[in-house]
Amino acid sequence: MSSKEAKTNQQSLVPPKSAGKVTFVGTGLQLAGQISILSKSYIENADLVFSLVPDGFTERWLVSLNPNHRSLQPYYARKDEVKNRRDTYSQMVEAILEQVRLGLNVVVALYGHPGVFACISHLSIKQAKKEGYFAEMLPGISAEACLWADLGIDPGASGHQSYEATQFMLYHHEPNTNTHLLLWQISLAGEHTLTQFSTTSERLAILVDHLSQWYPLEHEVVIYEAANLPIQSPRIEKLLLKELPYARLEMISTLMIPPVQKLKLNLAMLEKLGISASDIG
Template identity: 40%
Template sequence: MATKGSLVIAGTGIQWAGQTTHAARTAIEAADRVLFAVADPWTVQWLRGLKPSAESLPYASGDTPRRLIYQEMVQRILAPVREGLRVCAVFYGHPGVLHDAAHAALRQARAEGLPARMLPGVSFLDCLYADLGVDPGQHGCQVHEATDFLIRGRAFDVHSPLVLSQIAAIGNPGFFDAANTERIQRGLRVLSEVLRRRYPASHEAIIYEAAVLPIHPPRMTRVTLEALATAAISDVSTLYVPPLGPAPVDEDMLALLGMSSGDGTIRSTLGGD
């Protein structure tokens, strides 16, 4: 009887090795075939130290539509699984955060009856919470991919932190080109205009980039929404927009929950309000 292949989708974290979970490392070492799509040469070197035969997944540049590259990635991942091999597909950060190919490969493998699972990892969002001191349990947190945020007219709450990822790729179906400043600035200009409908032009946001190496600090550059269109950004830049202040408390709801003291004060702390 032929051996049934299996798939594990794993992440390296943002800072390779130091943020790679024990479960992910074990999956990499135990796999018959390791395929990867990571963001820096240090991670590649580290992966090949664990698995010398590890292979890079296709990651073209230029005007090639990302969806076509992702489709090719999925086929490269699934081919050895169908042959009966234990495959570990490795992505940087959390494999389930901003990795369309990882999700597509997982869905397709399961649809074909092949054992497949995803292991959680450290994402840019986890790093942002730590570096900026953001507690999503205090005021909530809204997270959107920037282009999706704009083209779908996503509703958002100005009293809750807003995180917009991939701000350098707004309106770009291909891959990031730092030389295409016209496209990058157009996207930032539109984003600035949309945000200024709800926030003051002087409201300060933060352009954030998690540190890839432990010896380097993260980037945390403050910029007003008015000046966002001309800000210097890279392909890994995220925009963090702080809340305007705590949301108003519904006194009727407090009373219904038995949390009102009768004079409008709150018996327990609600997220620091």
């Protein structure tokens, strides 16, 4: 038996000292390099680490930090199985809470930022707190943080908006066309059943038609995919809005729609503030 295995067995036999708590940490998007020092230390010191990360390399790296590790991946539908993702998420939350109730110091490592477009962290923390356990979240580097860096855009220059693509379609959202618009989970746009892992050209055509209320069909948009491994480059594919239904979309694709017009001065506000338009740089 290796010393690592001996340590693992020994740890599972020793009753934990902690009174049960859960911490969600983010691993960032890229293998090993985008995690905070604090989050890494939480992983190393946990009684048990759950993870949901984009590739086997990242998972193996987590195991090297702490061998008491369980992947949450098996809760997703198996091939040919039809399973609602709501069931998947509640099973994940229950698996995490079960270990907290046993008194373990549980750390859950999710890729990106653990609380950005990710529900199991928020659901688990809410439930753990309701049951009287300590629960917290540490921030991580999200896909959006990588996008601004790779595309060389300062989102503060004109503001920005972010929506989950299906929610953008199903609810009344009005994009501000002076700002950058991000549509997350674009590869699932309009997939409301929560059982499929891709959308269709037809649904994307409906999205394009919807967007054409505010954006010209000839407007250039970007499909963005941050690199998950240091040997990869980000995918930054520029295309016309009307081409979106035929584009290659992956689960990790995010759609970025640049502004169509420049910011317009609010002249009424300038007057109230006693500022003349020529004073604004």
